[in-house]
Amino acid sequence: MTTSAPARVRIASALLVAALGLAAGCQQKMATQPAPRPYEESTLFADNQSARPLERGVIHRNQPVDDDPLVAWLTADGKNPKPVPGWKEAVDPNGQSGPSPGAPTDVKNFVNEFPFQITETDLKRGQVMYNAVCAECHGGAGYGNGKIVERGYLKPPSYHTDPAGKAKDDAHLNGKQDHALPVGYSRGFDRWGKQVAIKDVPVGYIFQVITWGFGGMPSHAVQLANPADRWRVIAYIRALQLSQDAPAADLSPEAKKELDKAGERSHDHGDAHRRARPRR
Numbered sequence: 495m496t497t498s499a500p501a502r503v504r505i506a507s508a509l510l511v512a513a514l515g516l517a518a519g520c521q522q523k524m525a526t527q528p529a530p531r532p533y534e535e536s537t538l539f540a541d542n543q544s545a546r547p548l549e550r551g552v553i554h555r556n557q558p559v560d561d562d563p564l565v566a567w568l569t570a571d572g573k574n575p576k577p578v579p580g581w582k583e584a585v586d587p588n589g590q591s592g593p594s595p596g597a598p599t600d601v602k603n604f605v606n607e608f609p610f611q612i613t614e615t616d617l618k619r620g621q622v623m624y625n626a627v628c629a630e631c632h633g634g635a636g637y638g639n640g641k642i643v644e645r646g647y648l649k650p651p652s653y654h655t656d657p658a659g660k661a662k663d664d665a666h667l668n669g670k671q672d673h674a675l676p677v678g679y680s681r682g683f684d685r686w687g688k689q690v691a692i693k694d695v696p697v698g699y700i701f702q703v704i705t706w707g708f709g710g711m712p713s714h715a716v717q718l719a720n721p722a723d724r725w726r727v728i729a730y731i732r733a734l735q736l737s738q739d740a741p742a743a744d745l746s747p748e749a750k751k752e753l754d755k756a757g758e759r760s761h762d763h764g765d766a767h768r769r770a771r772p773r774r
């Protein structure tokens with residue numbers, strides 16, 4: 495038996511329609527299969543939850559445990575900070591709150607050692623991450639003058655103190671016009687009545703600021719998901735601080751010569767001889 499050409503086309507299109515129908519049927523079944531989300535209501539288990547409760551002590555596969563030195567930035571004092579005399583009256587006269595873990599009431603609250611030996615490779619990685627994640631606000635050299643700040647974001651404190659100790663941190667008025675910190679001082683410690691220069695805050699404090707954020711600065715734990723990178727950034731901040739405030743006596747003879755030449759050029763003899771502070 496032979497079929498005419500138009501009839502063949504008709505059979506082919508009938509088959510195609512049937513195949514499409516079947517395919518649609520399959521897709522329908524896949525779309526409605528039971529695929530509950532974790533802890534969604536479900537009749538599968540007696541407690542009407544789709545997932546089983548986590549076993550005690552379960553951790554996320556990438557989660558560092560609390561006593562892992564890589565994420566242990568608080569000392570015993572820092573986990574249970576003592577109230578600071580006078581603070582409650584000044585800041586929270588009617589409230590019940592005391593300092594919570596991590597409150598910068600004292601430099602002793604934070605570890606002041608890196609949890610691993612910092613190598614030159616670590617410093618270079620710290621530099622890359624600092625430039626990618628912090629410099630847009632804190633500025634390439636850490637003066638708090640990043641591009642985002644130029645466009646109106648709250649100015650962070652400088653990482654460097656004014657050599658003459660006179661300049662004031664004008665973004666930090668704490669609601670009181672007469673209360674401006676000297677440039678380069680920690681606003682976090684100041685809240686608890688302590689004046690600590692950022693170059694003297696313990697490294698663990700900077701780790702906390704990166705991890706939790708502070709005031710107008712959001713947490714950067716996501717940007718620096720590997721805690722080791724946070725320590726590397728901190729090491730780079732220490733290098734930046736040293737770069738702006740190294741005693742001239744610590745320089746190599748060649749660097750000292752360069753500095754003296756630069757000092758003569760800028761006619762800034764006193765400052766150049768006393769401090770290896772490159773001009774900005």
Ligand code: HEC
Pocket residue numbers: 624627628629630631632642647648649650651679680681682683692700703704708709710711712714718727
């Ligand atoms: C989006 C802008 C922004 C970025 C990005 C940013 N910061 Fe900050 N940072 C701030 C601001 C603003 C403050 C001051 C907050 C305040 O006074 O409320 C601050 C404050 C700080 C302080 C001082 C806290 C104190 O006690 O005074 C440190 C240390 C710090 N940042 C470290 C970092 C590091 C390290 C990074 C990168 C991992 C970083 N910041 C990224 C905006 C930023």
